[in-house]
Amino acid sequence: MGNQKKNKITTKASAMERAERNLIRRRRKEDRFRRLSFSAVVLSLGFLVLLFASIISNGWSAFLRTDILLDVHFDREVLDVNSLVKANYGKLVKQAMRDVLPDVTSRRDKREMYRLVSSGAAYTLQKMVTADPALIGKTVSLWLPADDLADMLMKGRIDRDTPESERAMSDKQMQWIDQLIAQGRLERHFNTTFFQAGDSREPELAGIxxxxxxxxxxxxxxxxxxxxxxxxxxxxxxxxxxxxxxxxxxxxxxxxxxxxxxxxxxxxxxxxxxxxxxxxxxxxxxxxxxxxxxxxxxxxxxxxxxxxxxxxxxxxxxxxxxxxxxxxxxxxxxxxxxxxxxxxxxxxxxxxxxxxxxxxxxxxxxxxxxxxxxxxxxxxxxxxxxxxxxxxxxxxxxxxxxxxxxxxxxxxxxxxxxxxxxxxxxxxxx
Known part of the structure; x- marks a missing residue:
């Protein structure tokens, strides 16, 4: 009789031990699954943060645009044509650039200097004159869009330490940009063109x-x-x-x-x-x-x-x-x-x-x-x-x-x- 009681007690104890061991194993599996789930969420959030950080780091500078301050003289001789739309407004921009950088004399250097200004500057002048012909004969200080290379240099996207043969901008152009910065004629402003213009082949003129x-x-x-x-x-x-x-x-x-x-x-x-x-x-x-x-x-x-x-x-x-x-x-x-x-x-x-x-x-x-x-x-x-x-x-x-x-x-x-x-x-x- 005593042996039967001892056997029952032993059986109950062993069953309780097995149940406790199973419970411990179940809890370990639950903890392991919980940790894996939490790690998956953290990993997903990490990739999401990395994606947003990459997009923001590359894209925030597009909301700013580099502009050049030029004193544009709306010459009557240039604009004295039958149609104001067909006038040579690019000539006015080039003359304003020569006035700002008078030391540039050779034809080759002038061509490089003119590239600092966007081709859209001429269209800006065209819109101004066609909207208000009273500007003809006057000299007006205007902020005109710079070329995309000058914009990239101002935003640090072009490394100045890179050899001249390996970058799109020459040393002379960089020197002229430094002169314009020293004169207060080269600044970054909010890029309204990005929200107001349509598509363009020129990056500085492209909008959404x-x-x-x-x-x-x-x-x-x-x-x-x-x-x-x-x-x-x-x-x-x-x-x-x-x-x-x-x-x-x-x-x-x-x-x-x-x-x-x-x-x-x-x-x-x-x-x-x-x-x-x-x-x-x-x-x-x-x-x-x-x-x-x-x-x-x-x-x-x-x-x-x-x-x-x-x-x-x-x-x-x-x-x-x-x-x-x-x-x-x-x-x-x-x-x-x-x-x-x-x-x-x-x-x-x-x-x-x-x-x-x-x-x-x-x-x-x-x-x-x-x-x-x-x-x-x-x-x-x-x-x-x-x-x-x-x-x-x-x-x-x-x-x-x-x-x-x-x-x-x-x-x-x-x-x-x-x-x-x-x-x-x-x-x-x-």
Missing amino acids: RGAVMGSLFTLLVTLVLSFPVAVASAIYLEEFAPKNRWTDLVEVNINNLAAVPSIVFGLLGLAVFLNFFGMPRSSPLVGGLVLSLMTLPTIIIASRASLQAVPPSIREAALGVGASKMQTVFHHVLPLAMPGMMTGTIIGLSRALGETAPLLMIGMVAFIVDVPASITDPATGLPVQIFLWADSPERAFVERTSAAILVLLTVLISMNGLAVYLRMKFERRW
């Missing part, structure tokens, strides 16, 4: 306004087409459509279309909208049509999820007091589901804003200087503009590319933040 307007027109077309169609489709599938094999097939296709690569929609737009219907190439209208097809599945899925989140009691109460099915949906269910639908729409539009491949297929990759004024004008998008600048060989386009990425990220983060705000403010928890 054309690309931003193209993206806005494209998103406007996308919103007008995709939102009502997606909401109507979601309402029909969720509230009115019978449950049979055909509706199941439609639902499967919608879910599959949400995972289709975006370039497929670009090929569809190229084949249908451009080749078959003959719509204007490189226009926000075609871009909006293509992006509408791409965002429709996303908005439909989000809208259906919002409708499903409305409690059945809302429908039953409305039907119980005599409301029709249509009145129940549009007067009671739809207003409660609208915040979720708006959130899904904003997320879909933010995805469309960052797409490049569909726009490349329909020709919105063209070099377009003019800012579009309507949805049918030739245009490009901000992601495509970034793609074009990233492929440019000039060093100054590197900072323009990073600055444009910063603008695009700011817009995308703002749109996603707006979606979160709308969901938190208007969403009801049942």
Whole structure:
């Protein structure tokens, strides 16, 4: 009898020891998994910080531009022509440079000196004179844009210690820049051109306004087409459509279309909208049509999820007091589901804003200087503009590319933040 009790006690003790050892092992595994998860989060944040640091370090200087202060004399002899638009404004800029650096006498040195000023300076003078002909005969002190190489030197992007044969700027040009700095004629100002101008072959004259307007027109077309169609489709599938094999097939296709690569929609737009219907190439209208097809599945899925989140009691109460099915949906269910639908729409539009491949297929990759004024004008998008600048060989386009990425990220983060705000403010928890 005593031996049986001892055996039972021993068995219980060994079982408790095994359970305790299993518990210790489980806790160790949980601690190990927790540490791995935390390390993964820290590693992800580290890469994200590294990415943002790289973009910001390369792009912040694009928001500043180097300008040269020149005393420009609007000579009547130069401007005494039939058309002020065709006058030789470059001659006025060259004369102002010779007045600032009178020691430069040889023809070769003068050519190098003239390169310190951007070719856009002549266009600036042209706009001033055509807008105000009373300037003819006067001398005006103006801040005119410097060349991109002078701008890079001022921003420290060109190493002065590099041998002259290995850099694009000569020693004489660097000496002249030092003289201009000593005279207070070379300074960095906020680069308004970056936000007010369209694309250009010259980095110091390139801006994102054309690309931003193209993206806005494209998103406007996308919103007008995709939102009502997606909401109507979601309402029909969720509230009115019978449950049979055909509706199941439609639902499967919608879910599959949400995972289709975006370039497929670009090929569809190229084949249908451009080749078959003959719509204007490189226009926000075609871009909006293509992006509408791409965002429709996303908005439909989000809208259906919002409708499903409305409690059945809302429908039953409305039907119980005599409301029709249509009145129940549009007067009671739809207003409660609208915040979720708006959130899904904003997320879909933010995805469309960052797409490049569909726009490349329909020709919105063209070099377009003019800012579009309507949805049918030739245009490009901000992601495509970034793609074009990233492929440019000039060093100054590197900072323009990073600055444009910063603008695009700011817009995308703002749109996603707006979606979160709308969901938190208007969403009801049942």
